[in-house]
Amino acid sequence: MYNNFLPVICKIENGIIYNVVDILLSKFNEIKKVLLVSDDYIYKTYGNIVHKKLDENNIESKLILIQNSDFTVAQSIGEQALELDVDSIIGIGGGKVQDVCKFASFVSKKNLFSVPTTLANDGLCSPIAVLKMKNGFTKSIGTKLPLALFIDIDIIKDAPIELIKAGIGDILSNYTAIYDWKIAEKNKKEDVNDFAIEISDIAFNVINNISICNIKDDVFLKQLAEAIVLSGIAMHIAGTSRPCSGSEHLFSHTIDRLYKKNNLHGLQVALGSVVAAYLQNRDYKVLINLLKKYEINIKPSKLGLSYDEYINCWKNAKESRKDRYTILNEINEDTLLKKIKDIYIIIEEEFK
Ligand SMILES: [Zn+2]
The missing domain is CATH 3.40.50.1970 (Rossmann fold)
Known part of the structure; x- marks a missing residue:
């Protein structure tokens, strides 16, 4: 069997x-x-x-x-x-x-x-x-x-509502993870698996497109569960977590490595995704709007991260997995610093 x-x-x-x-x-x-x-x-x-x-x-x-x-x-x-x-x-x-x-x-x-x-x-x-x-x-x-x-x-x-919010956060990370994986392929560092990318993207869009705002609604929970199952299948098909794990996960791993904040993984990667989308010069507001829609507050201070810790985690994120080529390999330190500072202000403003 x-x-x-x-x-x-x-x-x-x-x-x-x-x-x-x-x-x-x-x-x-x-x-x-x-x-x-x-x-x-x-x-x-x-x-x-x-x-x-x-x-x-x-x-x-x-x-x-x-x-x-x-x-x-x-x-x-x-x-x-x-x-x-x-x-x-x-x-x-x-x-x-x-x-x-x-x-x-x-x-x-x-x-x-x-x-x-x-x-x-x-x-x-x-x-x-x-x-x-x-x-x-x-x-x-x-x-x-x-x-x-x-x-x-x-x-x-x-289960506690925070666990459901974290699950949504982990699905949102597919948005930036897929893009990072494509960057790796563009630079001949890795081959992507198109089918895994499609499935990861479908999982993201399940949450992106659903109109229900109440996250304790049965239909919403079923769709979230389906999105989570699809993400797992995407990783299985790819033979790697890359369709669902990019620079936003590197950021989260760095928080765990350097500061051990005991946050839920999904909330840390959701913050990581908003920042990563900004670094990727993409529409980061789609993520902010989704997070606000489900009342998921991911601002650094809410996750117990001081400004310096937030900056330090992004500066060291690349070191968490040197074999992973992401947007962090595409920008120099000055640009990175400027951008993570800019988006920090935006996030703290959006999630009051
Ligand atoms: Zn994850």
Whole structure:
């Protein structure tokens, strides 16, 4: 059953948590023994629903509750999957749970069934696991996509609104990431994958074109979930995060590397995207308008970044991944400094 391509099941519906096991069993009759991975809160709130269904269907299961997404935790789950000889891993939870499950299923070659409980970033259906290493830094590790994906709109709606806003922010970054990737190709640094670019662009336009302003609206959440899934697929097809990660992500990585502000990733990259669009001499207002429409305040001071820290992060952003050619490689230091100062004033003015 191990699948190295795209999810076979993708359900984005209200109340789907109650049907996860029935749907899996109707599609994969070889499921006999699973690892159920969650965290304490999510398990008590939603995970137990799936666990009960597994018991009712006489599916043997072992529950693992995680507290963090350390590399060692992910490794240990992979080991347990092999030692217990389970056929599948079911991950119920937010990004940390999904990251450790992606890695564990990848190393153990077990099926991965994902039940994400937030839409905070585009990693939900991406082949990349972000894990914390012993030295305190995070590492993005190439893994695989889940074989089945269940996104329950009722659960997503109950999550803190900031998580939904962060998910929107991560989708907006496609706007500048695509452009940066094309710059890299123009300079013969990398080949783009047109299909991945199209899918990433569609994901951005889902959010760009939707008229609903209430981000807790069921239709809006379904579309955001779809956009996030598409972004993950774009990265999978490209074999790299480049269709959804450009200079705006380098900026965010630099904040994490230098200052560890504990902001949500999607909010940092949304700020990065507005600045990157300005650096790219493109219509940055389209991003500002979208952020304001959904009441997402990304001004540096709101994200705990002082003026000097903001400037310093842009000055050092290129260093975060030297192999990534972006707009930052196209402008000299003086121009960069002038532009990031100009857009800083605009952003602080727009997001009062
Ligand atoms: Zn991202």
